[in-house]
Amino acid sequence: MESHWKELPLERALTFIEPGPVVLVTTFDGKRNNVMTISWTMAIDFDRHIVLTTGSWNYSFGALMERRECVVCIPPADMIETVVRIGDVSGADTDKFRRFGLTALPAATVAAPLIDGCMACLECRVVDHVEPYGFVVLEVMRVVENTACRDRRMVHAVGDGTFVADGERYDCRALMADKLPPGL
Amino acid sequence: MESHWKELPLERALTFIEPGPVVLVTTFDGKRNNVMTISWTMAIDFDRHIVLTTGSWNYSFGALMERRECVVCIPPADMIETVVRIGDVSGADTDKFRRFGLTALPAATVAAPLIDGCMACLECRVVDHVEPYGFVVLEVMRVVENTACRDRRMVHAVGDGTFVADGERYDCRALMADKLPPGL
Numbered sequence: 001m002e003s004h005w006k007e008l009p010l011e012r013a014l015t016f017i018e019p020g021p022v023v024l025v026t027t028f029d030g031k032r033n034n035v036m037t038i039s040w041t042m043a044i045d046f047d048r049h050i051v052l053t054t055g056s057w058n059y060s061f062g063a064l065m066e067r068r069e070c071v072v073c074i075p076p077a078d079m080i081e082t083v084v085r086i087g088d089v090s091g092a093d094t095d096k097f098r099r100f101g102l103t104a105l106p107a108a109t110v111a112a113p114l115i116d117g118c119m120a121c122l123e124c125r126v127v128d129h130v131e132p133y134g135f136v137v138l139e140v141m142r143v144v145e146n147t148a149c150r151d152r153r154m155v156h157a158v159g160d161g162t163f164v165a166d167g168e169r170y171d172c173r174a175l176m177a178d179k180l181p182p183g184l
Numbered sequence: 185m186e187s188h189w190k191e192l193p194l195e196r197a198l199t200f201i202e203p204g205p206v207v208l209v210t211t212f213d214g215k216r217n218n219v220m221t222i223s224w225t226m227a228i229d230f231d232r233h234i235v236l237t238t239g240s241w242n243y244s245f246g247a248l249m250e251r252r253e254c255v256v257c258i259p260p261a262d263m264i265e266t267v268v269r270i271g272d273v274s275g276a277d278t279d280k281f282r283r284f285g286l287t288a289l290p291a292a293t294v295a296a297p298l299i300d301g302c303m304a305c306l307e308c309r310v311v312d313h314v315e316p317y318g319f320v321v322l323e324v325m326r327v328v329e330n331t332a333c334r335d336r337r338m339v340h341a342v343g344d345g346t347f348v349a350d351g352e353r354y355d356c357r358a359l360m361a362d363k364l365p366p367g368l
Contacts (some may be wrong), residue, residue, distance in 0.1 A: 010327055019227050
């Protein structure tokens, strides 16, 4: 082993698999809106399916399983502190929309709301729940983009309390032309 | 609906759930090394488990399922063109290590190799395979970081042939102190 390869504690493993963008997932339980911060997300095909990892430790999980729908909202980097704070309180005893001054907008295909200020929102229905991993498989029903959101930097959780925002963009479309499905 | 919210084609959904860092996954089939590019990755707990989405369309999948192990290597942004090209040819007819001038280094816990030039490598064993989604659940056995890799920018696939690299870092450790497990 060359000396520039340094062994790290296993706890650091996830910081190198820093997940997809940190998202705000809204639900509606029949009476009120709630929102949770989720950083463990993944695209799983080119056919509108995505997956979140969550579970009953999140209060929103009950509404998500019962109503079988949610909105996955993508906050820009300038919302990072609010995003972290949303993840630090429970909807069991807090109206997070009020507490954090979030504006709920009506979605078209689900009862859960969009969040104004996010750069995009994905209206989703729950199509599966895979235990023991807590995988919640979602089908995206509608995608809306906020053209007024100037900050296009998605935020990525490193997993250790630090976050990084996207920077430079690389266009490799030509290299991948034969692999991209229509619509992308 | 406020007019600054614009509806997009559903195919665009995954571009907002831009996944974890693009990784190079190495395998050893008993005779030779292979490597595939995977952009659908997710952390799933704080206990060394991560998941990839893949399947038999990747030649490496056979060795991955048979040998039940791999190395997940994290390439820096300056390797982006090589990373995309690795994903564009098949190990069925190409020795990718030779073709792309990759240096394989021995791992300590698995037979699949590390890739010199990557910023970190996670030696993993396969603990589950969840169909029909193609989830390959991995347990990380060892983490090694390349201290000679100066470029620390992870690359994120947008899903449409473009990629973004990480930029600015935000430290929210203090806000999350009660949620971080020991070791992070």
